[in-house]
Amino acid sequence: MGEKWVLMKTAQTPTNIAVIKYWGKRDETLILPVNDSISVTLDPAHLCTTTTVAVSPAFQQDRMWLNGKEISLSGGRYQNCLREIRKRAREVEDKEKGIKIEKKDWEQLHLHIASYNNFPTAAGLASSAAGFACLVFALAKLMNVEEDESQLSAIARQGSGSACRSLFGGFVKWIMGKEEDGSDSLAVQLVDEKHWDDLFIIIAVVSSRQKETSSTSGMRESVETSLLLQHRAKEVVPKRTIQMEEAIKSRDFASFAKLTCADSNQFHAVCLDTSPPIFYMNDTSHRIISHVEKWNRSEGSPQVAYTFDAGPNAVLIARNRKAAAQLLQRLLFSFPPNSDTDLDSYIIGDKTILQDAGLEGMKDVEALSPPPENSSAQKYPGDVNYFICTRPGKGPILLSNETLALLDPVTGVPK
Amino acid sequence: MGEKWVLMKTAQTPTNIAVIKYWGKRDETLILPVNDSISVTLDPAHLCTTTTVAVSPAFQQDRMWLNGKEIPLSGGRYQNCLREIRKRAREVEDKEKGIKIEKKDWEKLHLHIASYNNFPTAAGLASSAAGFACLVFALAKLMNVEEDESQLSAIARQGSGSACRSLFGGFVKWIMGKEEDGSDSLAVQLVDEKHWDDLFIIIAVVSSRQKETSSTSGMRESVETSLLLQHRAKEVVPKRTVQMEEAIKNRDFASFAKLTCADSNQFHAVCLDTSPPIFYMNDTSHRIISHVEKWNRSEGSPQVAYTFDAGPNAVLIARDRKAAAQLLQRLLFSFPPKSDTDLDSYIIGDKTILQDAGVEGLKDVEALSPPPENGSAQKYPGDVDYFICTRPGKGPILLSNEKLALLDPETGLPK
Numbered sequence: 001m002g003e004k005w006v007l008m009k010t011a012q013t014p015t016n017i018a019v020i021k022y023w024g025k026r027d028e029t030l031i032l033p034v035n036d037s038i039s040v041t042l043d044p045a046h047l048c049t050t051t052t053v054a055v056s057p058a059f060q061q062d063r064m065w066l067n068g069k070e071i072s073l074s075g076g077r078y079q080n081c082l083r084e085i086r087k088r089a090r091e092v093e094d095k096e097k098g099i100k101i102e103k104k105d106w107e108q109l110h111l112h113i114a115s116y117n118n119f120p121t122a123a124g125l126a127s128s129a130a131g132f133a134c135l136v137f138a139l140a141k142l143m144n145v146e147e148d149e150s151q152l153s154a155i156a157r158q159g160s161g162s163a164c165r166s167l168f169g170g171f172v173k174w175i176m177g178k179e180e181d182g183s184d185s186l187a188v189q190l191v192d193e194k195h196w197d198d199l200f201i202i203i204a205v206v207s208s209r210q211k212e213t214s215s216t217s218g219m220r221e222s223v224e225t226s227l228l229l230q231h232r233a234k235e236v237v238p239k240r241t242i243q244m245e246e247a248i249k250s251r252d253f254a255s256f257a258k259l260t261c262a263d264s265n266q267f268h269a270v271c272l273d274t275s276p277p278i279f280y281m282n283d284t285s286h287r288i289i290s291h292v293e294k295w296n297r298s299e300g301s302p303q304v305a306y307t308f309d310a311g312p313n314a315v316l317i318a319r320n321r322k323a324a325a326q327l328l329q330r331l332l333f334s335f336p337p338n339s340d341t342d343l344d345s346y347i348i349g350d351k352t353i354l355q356d357a358g359l360e361g362m363k364d365v366e367a368l369s370p371p372p373e374n375s376s377a378q379k380y381p382g383d384v385n386y387f388i389c390t391r392p393g394k395g396p397i398l399l400s401n402e403t404l405a406l407l408d409p410v411t412g413v414p415k
Numbered sequence: 416m417g418e419k420w421v422l423m424k425t426a427q428t429p430t431n432i433a434v435i436k437y438w439g440k441r442d443e444t445l446i447l448p449v450n451d452s453i454s455v456t457l458d459p460a461h462l463c464t465t466t467t468v469a470v471s472p473a474f475q476q477d478r479m480w481l482n483g484k485e486i487p488l489s490g491g492r493y494q495n496c497l498r499e500i501r502k503r504a505r506e507v508e509d510k511e512k513g514i515k516i517e518k519k520d521w522e523k524l525h526l527h528i529a530s531y532n533n534f535p536t537a538a539g540l541a542s543s544a545a546g547f548a549c550l551v552f553a554l555a556k557l558m559n560v561e562e563d564e565s566q567l568s569a570i571a572r573q574g575s576g577s578a579c580r581s582l583f584g585g586f587v588k589w590i591m592g593k594e595e596d597g598s599d600s601l602a603v604q605l606v607d608e609k610h611w612d613d614l615f616i617i618i619a620v621v622s623s624r625q626k627e628t629s630s631t632s633g634m635r636e637s638v639e640t641s642l643l644l645q646h647r648a649k650e651v652v653p654k655r656t657v658q659m660e661e662a663i664k665n666r667d668f669a670s671f672a673k674l675t676c677a678d679s680n681q682f683h684a685v686c687l688d689t690s691p692p693i694f695y696m697n698d699t700s701h702r703i704i705s706h707v708e709k710w711n712r713s714e715g716s717p718q719v720a721y722t723f724d725a726g727p728n729a730v731l732i733a734r735d736r737k738a739a740a741q742l743l744q745r746l747l748f749s750f751p752p753k754s755d756t757d758l759d760s761y762i763i764g765d766k767t768i769l770q771d772a773g774v775e776g777l778k779d780v781e782a783l784s785p786p787p788e789n790g791s792a793q794k795y796p797g798d799v800d801y802f803i804c805t806r807p808g809k810g811p812i813l814l815s816n817e818k819l820a821l822l823d824p825e826t827g828l829p830k
Contacts, residue, residue, distance in 0.1 A: 228646065277676075
């Protein structure tokens, strides 16, 4: 066996947004939640993590680079994932390169990992979910692990709870599980990304001038101090989860929207009921909600669902392209870019929606009228940093194109 | 009996701020709440309603003027109060003026009512609480009603729920009651205003650019749509009420502060859990909370309790003058007046605290340093409209000085 060979795999994983929220653990180490959660996977074409994992006898220690910067793997979460995936490593043979790794060899071999998010971490778009899912998926491929996505999700879960939901496309449910050891706390796919093809998602990345409370400490404080959290977990979420699954399976947008908005608001209500109180949404977030609520009510039937995670960003899910175009017009009216920003950097992702909305440049934005249901709507330029347009998307995939690898195939260090 | 005589009484009533919140009715007509509430009465020297009530055979109909403007008395709330107080009217004799009103005469006699708040309605400082309490108290005096303050509070309650708590000074509890007819839903005094003399209250009147959801419709929407409200009412508030009474009786500020802040946050959490969600607090409110939480934690023991009603105004209760002075310094540092405002209009009410804080003019404000626990605190000039400084205060009183009457003693019309 040559001492310097390098075996590599590169994977790409999507991120996901919860529509029934995970907030609160019953076990901090294993990351076991107090209730089920359901999410929609976002199209990795617009938001994804790419991870290259490499193994070589030449590597002296496990190392990881995130967005080009070396980071420490000593933390419990990384260690748990590495340990659990290594346990399941099997024999790997690359006949072309003349490499054979026995199951027992894996214990002695070290890994190099490079990961890259195509969206800013500061944008509060759940980069750890995509990150840990990608790490586990890529290592599973490298190590020829037999386990399926659900079983892999139970490993990714130990890196970051919501990561388990990024092992699938479409709509995904993280079953809370009952076992103490968390073996039954894993993700399953409810429907794939083609099931509800009409949906269009616009994310408003809202200017955030303050450091957010981290999800990990925030939800721990909520479990410890919110008198409403247990009631939510025991009484409200179980019923909502069933209704949400129904709504998704039936493509019942009215119910989907009602549940999504209610659950987002209740999650933030529990944050407010925490000591000290946690405010993730700000005035801009509230304004967006008010506008959407007004529009939905004026139309009689909901056009858009909103949901917010642990930050001020709005994730807006429109029932179809037509509603998405009308939503975009409303958003651009109320939240135009600062005068020195061009439209091309202000709306990113799936830009085809701009055509549907009749918006090709800044002149079209300036020409927008206030929406009929809110004729006294004011403008708040600069309150939104930019918008990302996307769709429900597919799950993790292996990238066979070697040019996309983040590590050099010879040295095993970042390119 | 002369046809033109006018009999008048003038009363002054304080307003109150709930520290255990009332939010949600079990009966809309009788205004019966889903849980107990507890409040602190504010010093009427700084915030009060003055009401003159007059009766005369010359009056053709019941009429009312609020802050100089005539308003209709046809609404259910006014009608309920007038009907209930009239039921209890007794014989009245003014020997000096040679006037005698038999009990049966009251049915046919009409009333003129003039009311004035010495604080703006737009300030969101619960003017209806003080208003209805004053109306009922003044009429009770005019009509020689026998009932005591608690029984009168059951009438004021039918005008505006929180009005019942303004029939007493100090700390007051509105017992939710069990009876269907609301006869046992009334206010009692827990302790008078001298019991906890150290407390000092600073109200930050926060700029509000939007029309608030009214309490009446807001709480109805919460009852109808919040899945957390019933849990709060049935499980949380009963325990908190007991703990709060204890804390008040023992002058246990640490417990008082913890409960007050928690209950304010939970009330707003329930508002957020409503469909559509209600946001009463804004970014400025949140900032004030964050600053207070930071300071409290840095001192080890709470210095200030905060509470917010159905609007963005912060009611800050400091444990003593020293803490109030330090609080005022912190508030003025973070929320200085705009450059065209003088200090005298920016801090109103009990201005003696300015001396304690060593702040006599704008120069002193500009010279303030950031607080030690928050060295990077930023300034937000203009985010607060003004501050009102006050103390716990006494209950309703009759004003014998005829100059203070709001109606002309001969015509019975506003002066």
